[in-house]
Amino acid sequence: xxxxxxxxxxxxxxxxxxxxxxxxxxxxxxxxxxxxxxxxxxxxxxxxxxxxxxxxxxxxxxx
Amino acid sequence: xxxxxxxxxxxxxxxxxxxxxxxxxxxxxxxxxxxxxxxxxxxxxxxxxxxxxxxxxxxxxxxxxxxxxxxxxxxxxxxxxxxxxxxxxxxxxxxxxxxxxxxxxxxxxxxxxxxxxxxxxxxxxxxxxxxxxxxxxxxxxxxxxxxxxxxxxxxxxxxxxxxxxxxxxxxxxxxxxxxxxxxxxxxxxxxx
Numbered sequence: 001x002x003x004x005x006x007x008x009x010x011x012x013x014x015x016x017x018x019x020x021x022x023x024x025x026x027x028x029x030x031x032x033x034x035x036x037x038x039x040x041x042x043x044x045x046x047x048x049x050x051x052x053x054x055x056x057x058x059x060x061x062x063x
Numbered sequence: 064x065x066x067x068x069x070x071x072x073x074x075x076x077x078x079x080x081x082x083x084x085x086x087x088x089x090x091x092x093x094x095x096x097x098x099x100x101x102x103x104x105x106x107x108x109x110x111x112x113x114x115x116x117x118x119x120x121x122x123x124x125x126x127x128x129x130x131x132x133x134x135x136x137x138x139x140x141x142x143x144x145x146x147x148x149x150x151x152x153x154x155x156x157x158x159x160x161x162x163x164x165x166x167x168x169x170x171x172x173x174x175x176x177x178x179x180x181x182x183x184x185x186x187x188x189x190x191x192x193x194x195x196x197x198x199x200x201x202x203x204x205x206x207x208x209x210x211x212x213x214x215x216x217x218x219x220x221x222x223x224x225x226x227x228x229x230x231x232x233x234x235x236x237x238x239x240x241x242x243x244x245x246x247x248x249x250x251x252x253x254x255x
């Protein structure tokens with residue numbers, strides 16, 4: 001399929017945190033995100049989760 | 064260098080948090096207490112190794128992470144947590160329940176705002192810990208290895224003897240569950 005569904009976009013956003021996405025995958029993801037506010041928000045949520053874990057990994061968070 | 068009695072006091076204060084982090088990764092009270100004890104002993108045996116370039120807390124957590132990685136490498140396969148096929152199926156069903164048949168979400172994801180403000184709040188991290196505790200054991204272990212111990216995907220696959228595609232699925236499930244949990248319990252977005 002040329003167009004990702006939200007389910008595929010979510011999976012690609014997650015996998016993109018663990019591996020290098022292909023050029024085609026990145027292009028399809030970018031296209032989907034340009035048309036989907038919900039998945040753009042999901043992308044921001046994944047970034048926040050990663051930053052939170054980085055902070056927890058470094059100093060345990062704010063204690 | 065911190066004076067030894069003061070170092071003792073500070074490490075004692077950190078101990079409950081260190082135990083919580085070890086438990087999140089190991090899901091076994093005995094193993095968690097062992098690695099925390101080993102980490103604290105290592106620091107007390109060579110207090111001069113702490114140069115003060117980072118905070119004591121960052122230094123201690125760094126030592127604890129090494130101790131946990133050592134334990135996983137020594138006995139990783141033995142203390143592996145097997146998820147049953149049943150739980151694997153229920154995990155897949157949980158993800159399916161978030162999407163309609165056409166692959167689009169039942170409910171739009173909301174914006175969580177700037178990470179900066181959120182990550183300055185102590186209670187946010189307590190909520191995140193609670194969400195991590197709720198993850199299925201194997202999913203939690205894999206996620207913590209990736210995001211807390213900061214191991215590469217290759218290292219995790221080698222340690223747990225799983226394929227990369229299996230790992231990506233487990234990490235995806237962990238992130239979706241954590242997203243749902245934080246959305247509900249921190250950002251206050253009730254499912255419609």
